Ligand SMILES: Nc1ncnc2c1ncn2[C@@H]1O[C@H](COP(=O)(O)OP(=O)(O)OP(=O)(O)O)[C@@H](O)[C@H]1O
C-alpha cells in the first residue's frame with residue numbers, strides 16, 4: 362500500500378520558501394505558523410498584508426509566466442537566492458489555489474523580464490503586448506523571411522524630440538493602441554520598413570518610421586550588435602523609455618533600459 366501523501370509529499374518537503382500566488386486572506390493566514398520555510402505572497406497588490414510580498418506587474422494568464430515573474434521578483438528583492446528550492450501554490454483552473462509546483466530558483470536566473478516591468482514609465486500591460494508582438498514576429502517573420510523591428514515604449518514626447526521621420530507617419534491622426542488585434546497586424550506589416558515605432562506610456566502608437574538620433578556617447582552595448590541596437594540602447598539612456606528590439610540577423614528579442622541591455626530571449630523558446 363502506498364500513501365499518496367507519502368508519494369507526493371516530497372514535492373513540499375525541504376523547501377526554502379513557499380510562494381502563495383494571489384491567496385485569499387484565510388489561505389494566507391493558515392500559513393502563519395510555517396516556520397521551516399519563508400512564506401512569500403505574489404500578487405498584483407498586497408491585499409492580505411503579507412510580511413514578504415512580491416508585486417506581479419499584471420495577472421499573467423499562463424501559470425509559467427506568473428511563476429517566472431514571481432521568482433525573478435523575489436530574487437530581485439533578495440528574498441531567495443540561486444540555490445533555493447521553492448514551492449509555488451497557484452490558481453490554474455479554479456478560483457482557489459489548486460496547483461502545487463516545485464521549482465528551483467536557479468532555473469529562472471535572471472532573464473531580466475521582471476526588471477523590464479518594474480519601474481518602467483509605460484504601463485506593464487503595454488510592455489507585455491509589445492514584447493508579445495516582437496516575439497511573434499520573431500517566430501513567424503514576414504512571409505517566412507526574418508524581419509527586424511524596433512519598438513520604443515514610454516516617454517514618447519521626449520523620444521519624438523530625439524528622432525525624425527523617415528517617411529509619412531501612418532499613425533498620424535489615429536488613436537490606436539497596442540494590444541488591439543488589428544494593430545498587431547499593422548505593426549507587423551510596417552515592421553518591414555525602416556526605423557522605429559514610438560509608443561506612449563498608455564500604449565498609443567504615436568509614430569512609425571522614426572529615425573532615432575539620441576546621443577550614443579558612452580553607451581556600452583555588446584559588440585557585434587549594429588545600428589538598430591545601438592540606437593535602442595542610446596534612446597533609453599537619453600529618455601525614460603524602454604526599447605524592445607527584434608534582430609533581423611540573429612532572430613533574438615532584446616530589451617534595453619537606462620542604456621543597458623536587460624533582457625535577451627529567443628522567440629522560439631519563449
Ligand atoms: N538610429 C536608428 N533609428 C531607427 N532605426 C534604425 C536606426 N539605425 C538603424 N535602424 C534600423 O535598423 C535596421 C538595421 O540596421 P543594422 O543592421 O545596422 O542594425 P542591427 O543592430 O545590426 O540590427 P539587426 O540585428 O536587425 O541587423 C536599419 O535598416 C534601420 O531600419
Ligand SMILES: [Mn+2]
Pocket residue numbers: 587588610
Ligand atoms: Mn545588422
